[in-house]
Amino acid sequence: ISELQPTILTIFGGDGDLTRRKLIPALYNLYIDGFLPGKFKILSVDQRDVSQDDYNKRHYEGVNQFSRRGKADKEKWKEFEQYITYVQADITNNKSYNQLKSIFSDIDKEWKVEASRIFYMAVSPNFIEVLANHLNKAGIAGNSEKHRIVVEKPFGHDLESAKNLNKVLQGIFSESQIYRIDHYLGKETVQNLMAFRFANALFEPLWNRNFIQQIQITVSENVGVENRAAYYEQAGAVRDMIQNHILQLICLIGMEPPVDLQANSVRDKKLEVLHAIRHFSEDNVYVNAVRGQYDKGWIEGNKVKAYREEDNINKESLTETFAALRFFIDNWRWQGVPIFVRTGKRLQETTSYITIQFKEVPHKIFPSGVRELVHPNLMVISIQPQMGIRIHFQAKKTGLDMQLKPVDMIFNYSDSYSNDPPDAYETLLNDVMLGDATLFMRSDQIEESWSIIMPILDVWASNPPQKFPNYPSGSWGPPEAEALIAHDGFYWHTFT
Numbered sequence: 001i002s003e004l005q006p007t008i009l010t011i012f013g014g015d016g017d018l019t020r021r022k023l024i025p026a027l028y029n030l031y032i033d034g035f036l037p038g039k040f041k042i043l044s045v046d047q048r049d050v051s052q053d054d055y056n057k058r059h060y061e062g063v064n065q066f067s068r069r070g071k072a073d074k075e076k077w078k079e080f081e082q083y084i085t086y087v088q089a090d091i092t093n094n095k096s097y098n099q100l101k102s103i104f105s106d107i108d109k110e111w112k113v114e115a116s117r118i119f120y121m122a123v124s125p126n127f128i129e130v131l132a133n134h135l136n137k138a139g140i141a142g143n144s145e146k147h148r149i150v151v152e153k154p155f156g157h158d159l160e161s162a163k164n165l166n167k168v169l170q171g172i173f174s175e176s177q178i179y180r181i182d183h184y185l186g187k188e189t190v191q192n193l194m195a196f197r198f199a200n201a202l203f204e205p206l207w208n209r210n211f212i213q214q215i216q217i218t219v220s221e222n223v224g225v226e227n228r229a230a231y232y233e234q235a236g237a238v239r240d241m242i243q244n245h246i247l248q249l250i251c252l253i254g255m256e257p258p259v260d261l262q263a264n265s266v267r268d269k270k271l272e273v274l275h276a277i278r279h280f281s282e283d284n285v286y287v288n289a290v291r292g293q294y295d296k297g298w299i300e301g302n303k304v305k306a307y308r309e310e311d312n313i314n315k316e317s318l319t320e321t322f323a324a325l326r327f328f329i330d331n332w333r334w335q336g337v338p339i340f341v342r343t344g345k346r347l348q349e350t351t352s353y354i355t356i357q358f359k360e361v362p363h364k365i366f367p368s369g370v371r372e373l374v375h376p377n378l379m380v381i382s383i384q385p386q387m388g389i390r391i392h393f394q395a396k397k398t399g400l401d402m403q404l405k406p407v408d409m410i411f412n413y414s415d416s417y418s419n420d421p422p423d424a425y426e427t428l429l430n431d432v433m434l435g436d437a438t439l440f441m442r443s444d445q446i447e448e449s450w451s452i453i454m455p456i457l458d459v460w461a462s463n464p465p466q467k468f469p470n471y472p473s474g475s476w477g478p479p480e481a482e483a484l485i486a487h488d489g490f491y492w493h494t495f496t
């Protein structure tokens, strides 16, 4: 058992989708691996009238379905279940917080210590402010040394609402108590960007405009909107994926080395990248940003519907399910290096990777016929489902004459490590319990990220797309995304 302080984790939205798919499976795995505090309690707070037994059963099935380990061990689950108390409560009602207060004081008495309280807000964003105010009024989250809140994305709907939410939360809690989730930061391969860049001397000297010609980030999914119509209609691909996950990937690729791994050392360096990202202006949005919406098509041999035909989606919806953008970072390291980003639903594959394309050799010494095969070196950082790094370069083909053949140097997680990587939520929940905010978003990062994408959202909102849907399900997005990158003389690197 680790040395974590006694902890009560209260999950608002304790019977919701996120809790079932991610939080309980992650907590169960932390239990199996011995990473929960010796004194630990989960209070699952939700509205539904459900018995403790039924709650446990539903979440046991959730673990079986969603845990990275697959089916839960029955006996281990029985032990783990002891931690969970289901609390039926209305989170908009004062009484609920009095109820929590008395539960906390009973547990504190039993444990003979004031436990650390973590309030995980796994609820719709409209409730965050309400929750925060209630916690404040009830005086149950005020100890800034011991009590923390965890806020899920989306954090705001635009710059203004994000600022307001920050203001409300910072009026009640100190910044060090607030853990804003971006689950990409918990992914092993995303954390590895820091290890790869700053634990190796080999690559860092090349990591700049002198050697790198362009960078591409693809985060594609073959799923559609699933059952999230109400949220997604209001969000779209830029809000859903770029404002948070993809801008964070750009930060990790682009940042200067921090002096250490303290939360604020790292977050300061990331913020510098966000500050340096060139802001779009009203008249260049169309040169730098492409939007798309999926039409019907085929995914893995199955016929799928167009976005507008999905359940609870407006038949004339203008929500983008795809976006491709060109970013620049205006600083010494990155001046002039384009960063092309594409993300979308119902694309050909679910895959995420970053491609670093290096500059051409300055002079090709090879004879005609061979010279043409001297392509720029590529480094492909695979985030998921493949996990690893591949360096693509030319080598001499074995034989009597000088022929070239592209080859790969490959690092695969599965070849190098025998243990299963933890899920992002395991890492992040563990960090919240440890009080380590490095992998969480600070208020200024959130606001800066919103301010980068606001011009796109504003221009798009006032100029409806001319042709939606504009890409078939199962493709790599609309032709305009190819044109965006072809304009600079490049093409999307697609690895399947």
Ligand code: BG6
Pocket: 153, 221, 240, 241
């Ligand atoms: C979420 C988005 O933040 O990330 C979803 O809201 C998306 O739309 C998901 O599907 C992707 O996460 P992952 O971990 O599956 O890449």
